[in-house]
Amino acid sequence: MSFDPASFRAQFPIFAAPTPGPALHYLDSGASAQTPRHVIEAFAHHDATARANVKRGVHRLAEAATEAYETARLAAARYLNAPSPREIVFTGGTTGAINLVASSFGALMAKGDEVLLSVLEHHSNIVPWQLLQARRGIVLKVIPATVDGRLDLDRLDGLVGPRTRLVAVTHCSNVTGALTDLGRVVAAAAAVGAKVLVDGAQRAPHGPVDVQALGVDFYAFSGHKAFGPNGIGVLWGRAPLLDAMPPFMGGGEMISHVSFAGSSWAPIPNKFEAGTPPIAPAVGLGTALDWLAGLDWSAILAHELRLTGRILDGVARLPGSRILGPAGLQQRLGVVSFALDGLHPHDVCQLVDATHGVALRGGHHCAQPLMESCGLVGTVRASLAPYNDDGDIDALLDGLAAAVRQLRA
Numbered sequence: 001m002s003f004d005p006a007s008f009r010a011q012f013p014i015f016a017a018p019t020p021g022p023a024l025h026y027l028d029s030g031a032s033a034q035t036p037r038h039v040i041e042a043f044a045h046h047d048a049t050a051r052a053n054v055k056r057g058v059h060r061l062a063e064a065a066t067e068a069y070e071t072a073r074l075a076a077a078r079y080l081n082a083p084s085p086r087e088i089v090f091t092g093g094t095t096g097a098i099n100l101v102a103s104s105f106g107a108l109m110a111k112g113d114e115v116l117l118s119v120l121e122h123h124s125n126i127v128p129w130q131l132l133q134a135r136r137g138i139v140l141k142v143i144p145a146t147v148d149g150r151l152d153l154d155r156l157d158g159l160v161g162p163r164t165r166l167v168a169v170t171h172c173s174n175v176t177g178a179l180t181d182l183g184r185v186v187a188a189a190a191a192v193g194a195k196v197l198v199d200g201a202q203r204a205p206h207g208p209v210d211v212q213a214l215g216v217d218f219y220a221f222s223g224h225k226a227f228g229p230n231g232i233g234v235l236w237g238r239a240p241l242l243d244a245m246p247p248f249m250g251g252g253e254m255i256s257h258v259s260f261a262g263s264s265w266a267p268i269p270n271k272f273e274a275g276t277p278p279i280a281p282a283v284g285l286g287t288a289l290d291w292l293a294g295l296d297w298s299a300i301l302a303h304e305l306r307l308t309g310r311i312l313d314g315v316a317r318l319p320g321s322r323i324l325g326p327a328g329l330q331q332r333l334g335v336v337s338f339a340l341d342g343l344h345p346h347d348v349c350q351l352v353d354a355t356h357g358v359a360l361r362g363g364h365h366c367a368q369p370l371m372e373s374c375g376l377v378g379t380v381r382a383s384l385a386p387y388n389d390d391g392d393i394d395a396l397l398d399g400l401a402a403a404v405r406q407l408r409a
């Protein structure tokens with residue numbers, strides 16, 4: 001297999017869509033990736049040909065919709081190498097998945113039990129645990145970051161202990177792009193009998209994941225960052241854990257029997273999928289995951305890292321720039337955040353968009369604890385996907401140089 005960025009890019013209608021102003025250079029895939037034509041078509045085709053509710057009707061459309069939905073679950077299980085599709089719960093996204101675990105796995109925790117997070121976490125892997133802390137009196141501990149924006153895993157042994165129930169960390173930081181050495185996290189957690197939850201929002205879009213090889217217990221990611229639709233996400237959890245956890249939400253289709261004397265729950269995964277799920281989005285996501293699984297990821301990652309190297313070099317040459325995260329290309333993905341002395345990230349992003357058509361993200365990236373630990377209110381962030389090319393990086397670096405000149409004039 002090989003990788004041709006131009007033909008890959010041609011699969012995405014957004015790049016041919018008419019746009020006011022300069023041509024689009026989309027460097028915000030860490031926030032939401034663009035969607036290829038065939039995924040949009042799969043989503044629309046489902047609603048055009050098999051729209052009905054799932055898991056309940058017996059007419060042919062209901063059966064077709066249920067089959068399509070369960071086929072998507074199989075695709076998610078394959079993508080994560082989950083031992084069984086029963087372990088795949090469709091959620092609204094990474095946020096929904098982590099809130100589910102915080103609520104339902106958290107319900108099994110007692111006052112004084114500990115959850116270990118890291119300073120690199122997105123707010124979606126911080127705030128649900130703070131809500132649990134308020135409800136159940138658990139204790140939150142935090143792994144600090146190294147100077148190059150990685151989890152400081154040398155601190156792990158001192159932070160886990162007999163009360164640690166869960167270590168919940170990101171697979172790839174949405175600010176620094178650093179990949180986490182999950183092997184060390186799993187070993188430290190196993191030593192004290194704790195479970196490991198991984199926020200895979202930034203990693204899952206960059207090729208299949210093997211949850212069995214990683215040895216983790218929960219894995220969460222979002223469809224919209226993985227070239228799929230909005231409103232759908234995946235939680236994978238080991239069956240014995242999911243079986244032991246109480247439901248997250250109550251409603252239709254998550255029950256075995258309901259009476260006013262009490263109710264009982266459906267087996268997993270239905271126990272965690274109350275109400276009508278996002279059906280067409282699941283179909284779209286399944287299509288996206290099967291397609292992602294068939295790509296040549298070693299060629300794609302080489303392409304993305306070459307572009308990442310160009311961004312790192314170009315930004316380092318800007319006067320007064322500071323890159324948050326690894327300066328090199330080892331153990332990282334194509335997410336580059338940087339501050340520009342004296343300039344607000346929003347001003348930079350608006351100007352670079354207006355003058356050069358470059359879509360960037362500026363702000364705290366839902367990672368305020370990390371920003372505070374770096375003494376910053378925010379950064380500019382460029383995040384890559386395989387459809388990016390040298391033209392995007394040229395536009396970014398020209399746009400940044402022009403913005404710096406104009407804003408500092």
Ligand code: PLP
Binds near residue numbers: 096172202
């Ligand atoms: N975790 C990380 C690392 C993220 O980058 C994001 C989104 O930016 C999330 C969680 C939340 O994802 P969502 O808003 O799709 O639930």
